[in-house]
Amino acid sequence: MEWVAIISLIVVGIALIVVEIIFVPGTTVVGILGFGMVIGGIVMAFNNFGIRTGYAVAGATAIATGLALFWSLRTKPWRKLSLQSAIDSRVNEGALADLKVGDEGVAVSALRPAGKAEIGGKMYEVTTLGNFAPAGTHVKVIRISSNQVVVEPIT
The missing domain is CATH 2.40.50.140 (Nucleic acid-binding proteins)
Structure with missing residues (x-):
């Protein structure tokens, strides 16, 4: 039962961090709550299962958080917010052709x-x-x- 609580805290915390970065950036409440849940899950792992397991959970959490952030930045909601096209035109191209020094x-x-x-x-x-x-x-x-x-x- 303790593992379920630890994993749930960490997974929900990572999800809240991703939500903070992608959907509600700048509010920080969701991100702080997510960060607190992740830290809480890691602390529970240290307290309930010892130092070796605590470090394993902390490492796995760091890897999972990195993968979640990497994956979430490559999904469609993030692409909708970013510019996908390039501007390849020039301003006033040929507009100055009629103009000469001395005009x-x-x-x-x-x-x-x-x-x-x-x-x-x-x-x-x-x-x-x-x-x-x-x-x-x-x-x-x-x-x-x-x-x-x-x-x-x-x-």
Whole structure:
């Protein structure tokens, strides 16, 4: 009968730890309760069956807990919470093809140092070299690199 109580405490404790990690993370009440039950089962094994059996139960519990956590993280509920697809697209790919150094436009928003500007009838995300430019300022493209358009105010 004592073995049933020990095994029950440990199994329910491990189950509560898994529930804490997967279903209700952050509450800690369920995890602490599960941890307490596992420790209680191990202590009962030491008290009722001696040191050798207690260490065997503690080792078996550690292995069972590791396997339970490994298995539970590979099941469907966990996969539903994780991102399975990869993003393989690029931002503004080809959008800057019409833009050339020297093109002029108007800042639609304040450039502090980044903002929006209308150049050649199209809206672009632009940056200055650190200068502040209020909305309505006429700007000129001085550099285009990858997806970044650098402008300077025209004075």
